[in-house]
Amino acid sequence: MVNKTVKKTSDSTIISLDKNRLPRHIAIIMDGNGRWARSKGLVRTLGHENGVDALRRIATASAEIGIEYLTVYAFSTENWHRPKSEVKALMSILVRALRKELSTLLDNNIRLQAIGEIALLPNEIQKQLREVIQLTSEGDRMALTLALSYSSKEEILRATRLLAEDVQRGFLLPENITEEVFENYLYTRGMPHPDLLIRTSGEYRISNYLLWQLAYTELYFSPKLWPDFTKEDLYQAIAEYQKRERRFGLTSEQLNENT
Ligand code: IPE
Ligand code: IPE
Ligand code: MG
Numbered sequence: 001m002v003n004k005t006v007k008k009t010s011d012s013t014i015i016s017l018d019k020n021r022l023p024r025h026i027a028i029i030m031d032g033n034g035r036w037a038r039s040k041g042l043v044r045t046l047g048h049e050n051g052v053d054a055l056r057r058i059a060t061a062s063a064e065i066g067i068e069y070l071t072v073y074a075f076s077t078e079n080w081h082r083p084k085s086e087v088k089a090l091m092s093i094l095v096r097a098l099r100k101e102l103s104t105l106l107d108n109n110i111r112l113q114a115i116g117e118i119a120l121l122p123n124e125i126q127k128q129l130r131e132v133i134q135l136t137s138e139g140d141r142m143a144l145t146l147a148l149s150y151s152s153k154e155e156i157l158r159a160t161r162l163l164a165e166d167v168q169r170g171f172l173l174p175e176n177i178t179e180e181v182f183e184n185y186l187y188t189r190g191m192p193h194p195d196l197l198i199r200t201s202g203e204y205r206i207s208n209y210l211l212w213q214l215a216y217t218e219l220y221f222s223p224k225l226w227p228d229f230t231k232e233d234l235y236q237a238i239a240e241y242q243k244r245e246r247r248f249g250l251t252s253e254q255l256n257e258n259t
Contacts, residue, residue, distance in 0.1 A: 009232040023195035025069035032201025032225030050227035061231035077151035111139035115187035116150030159185035
């Protein structure tokens, strides 16, 4: 039976989502905070502050409609090369957000996770992250994963190094390295691959995000700047996803035979 959920947008457009065909895992590249601020004559940092509000909106809306995994790009390895003052401001926004949003996570039964080179983050953030991850670990409605100091190429290299060590120690034979084995060495171990990737701000690139995991993900690009991204925009992206045919290399006919 088709199980529809009907959402009304602010301009009264009706978005109808099929509850049986929701993406299990949504990945987001939250881009456009700086341009959002600049368009309003504000400092870039205020764009990041408003980006946190957008994340709260989208994470709670995702949990509410039944998304199991939401993985968001919050800070890339390359972002360390931004002006010192911006990096510092981003870190302080992050530590404040972790403190402030603990109750949002607990209220919504969301467990927090982090991927990336967490050890490179300031100690205060590492401590705060560990605390929030531990305190929300029972949240079984949705996993919210923050990609922090994250680079997909670094993730793949790290996995390769760990794998090589295991081979060297004799724990693993090279001929037994399958996709499944390799995935166990990635930060995203145990998580399903994203079904849908959303990138905001009108940029059409992946920017070193989840390169392995996105192999068969449906891509959705929104012109909206991240701080302006609403839950209706999220529903719109999911509605578009539900119109796609995920063929995984097969033909349309093959897929229809099996239904
Ligand atoms: C995304 O917004 C947030 C981070 C990369 C930390 P940007 O800061 O990249 O905003 P734009 O792309 O300059 O507008
Ligand atoms: C990607 O955005 C990283 C995050 C959203 C955290 P960037 O703004 O850093 O990406 P580029 O530089 O436009 O590719
Ligand atoms: Mg950007």
